[in-house]
Amino acid sequence: MPTPAQPIPIINVLLVEDQPGDADLVTRALRSRRGRFKVASVDRLAAALPVLEAGTVDVILLDLTLPDSQGFATITAIRDAAPTVPLIVLTGLSDNELAMAAVQAGAQDFLVKGEFEDAMIERAIRHAIARGHLEERLRRSEARLKNVLDLAHDAVVSVDADQRIVLFNPAAERMFGYQSDEILGEPMSVLIPDRLRSVHTDHFNGFLRHAVVSRDMADRPEVNGRHRDGTGFPIEVSLSRSEGPDGPIVTAMIRGITERKRAEARLVLLATTDPLTGIANRRHLLDLAERELARLWRYGTPFSLIMMDVDHFKRINDTHGHAMGDEALRRLAAVCAETLRQSDLLGRMGGEEFAILLPEAGEVEAMAVAERVRLRASRLRVASGDGAELRLTVSLGIAECRRDDLRIEQPLARADLALYQAKASGRDRVVPASAVAPA
Numbered sequence: 001m002p003t004p005a006q007p008i009p010i011i012n013v014l015l016v017e018d019q020p021g022d023a024d025l026v027t028r029a030l031r032s033r034r035g036r037f038k039v040a041s042v043d044r045l046a047a048a049l050p051v052l053e054a055g056t057v058d059v060i061l062l063d064l065t066l067p068d069s070q071g072f073a074t075i076t077a078i079r080d081a082a083p084t085v086p087l088i089v090l091t092g093l094s095d096n097e098l099a100m101a102a103v104q105a106g107a108q109d110f111l112v113k114g115e116f117e118d119a120m121i122e123r124a125i126r127h128a129i130a131r132g133h134l135e136e137r138l139r140r141s142e143a144r145l146k147n148v149l150d151l152a153h154d155a156v157v158s159v160d161a162d163q164r165i166v167l168f169n170p171a172a173e174r175m176f177g178y179q180s181d182e183i184l185g186e187p188m189s190v191l192i193p194d195r196l197r198s199v200h201t202d203h204f205n206g207f208l209r210h211a212v213v214s215r216d217m218a219d220r221p222e223v224n225g226r227h228r229d230g231t232g233f234p235i236e237v238s239l240s241r242s243e244g245p246d247g248p249i250v251t252a253m254i255r256g257i258t259e260r261k262r263a264e265a266r267l268v269l270l271a272t273t274d275p276l277t278g279i280a281n282r283r284h285l286l287d288l289a290e291r292e293l294a295r296l297w298r299y300g301t302p303f304s305l306i307m308m309d310v311d312h313f314k315r316i317n318d319t320h321g322h323a324m325g326d327e328a329l330r331r332l333a334a335v336c337a338e339t340l341r342q343s344d345l346l347g348r349m350g351g352e353e354f355a356i357l358l359p360e361a362g363e364v365e366a367m368a369v370a371e372r373v374r375l376r377a378s379r380l381r382v383a384s385g386d387g388a389e390l391r392l393t394v395s396l397g398i399a400e401c402r403r404d405d406l407r408i409e410q411p412l413a414r415a416d417l418a419l420y421q422a423k424a425s426g427r428d429r430v431v432p433a434s435a436v437a438p439a
Contacts, residue, residue: 059132064089087107154254156168279346293401367432397418418436
């Protein structure tokens with residue numbers, strides 16, 4: 001059974017024309033289109049505005065020369081009253097340039113009076129309505145995009161092929177310290193530290209030439225941005241490339257990671273530092289010692305390990321309390337660290353036992369370092385809670401690492417054996433592993 005024909009929707013037309021002959025010509029042309037149009041005709045702008053405010057108009061046919069309004073002022077007033085209603089300008093032969101300018105200013109089309117047929121005016125109206133709908137969808141899409149950009153937590157910066165900034169969202173303003181209206185048109189280099197600008201230019205040009213049109217943050221190394229005040233800060237960047245009307249556009253989504261880097265640094269510090277003394281913990285010292293052992297295997301670079309233990313530490317805890325013992329360990333770590341080279345590493349192995357990693361040092365150099373540490377420790381005085389003065393001594397054992405050491409535990413065991421010998425020999429002394437008879 002055939003479906004009934006859908007009724008043809010009526011298009012409500014507002015004709016704004018002060019010349020009766022022209023108004024009659026347009027009205028008759030529209031009425032000839034089998035009832036598809038309903039025409040309301042007025043001869044002044046003042047009469048058109050209330051009709052537009054009622055919101056029942058689908059399209060406007062507008063003469064630019066009215067008794068109460070002329071030229072672009074008329075378009076402005078109409079657009080203020082009905083910003084989304086499609087507009088067709090009616091013009092005389094001598095006003096073609098004005099009509100073209102009106103289209104560029106926002107009108108959907110124009111018709112020359114006396115030069116159109118009935119079918120032509122219908123096509124112009126339907127085209128204007130269709131174009132108006134497309135423009136409205138585009139405006140809404142742009143509004144949604146602007147809303148997304150305005151609310152985005154990440155900075156969004158777009159540049160053209162000459163690396164001139166063409167988009168700068170509010171998050172970018174907060175991140176870099178520039179306002180959008182002052183940064184648009186400026187070179188991207190103002191957002192990059194001086195030392196990185198040439199490298200950035202090379203990367204940018206390479207990205208323009210590359211077949212890949214996007215790169216995720218995870219695919220790029222960390223880089224640095226430059227704030228308006230000149231300070232640098234760490235960022236992550238993802239890139240995308242698209243074609244604009246004047247050539248390629250590269251858009252960067254930029255995430256500031258200063259707080260994350262601080263958090264990572266705190267985590268690294270927690271993972272590598274002894275909480276009592278603030279020096280390296282056992283795991284961190286052993287990790288670096290493993291690296292030195294690998295260097296020794298590959299390049300023959302010598303290094304040594306010192307094991308150090310506080311003499312009679314249990315007596316200190318039993319006599320003065322654990323708080324006093326902890327303070328003694330903190331003070332000892334501080335004076336030992338002051339005695340070492342910047343490349344040396346002091347670590348707490350646990351309890352009152354410490355280790356010192358000495359890169360590029362053989363046994364002779366290690367003996368000199370250990371003796372300085374022993375002397376500094378012996379001069380250390382720690383005030384106890386009862387007014388007494390606590391004195392410390394330490395025993396130290398030294399082992400130079402060898403190429404035939406397969407694991408770091410081997411030189412550590414030799415240094416530990418030398419430390420045991422130092423304690424057995426009366427404490428407060430340094431003993432090298434070479435002086436200890438093999439077990």
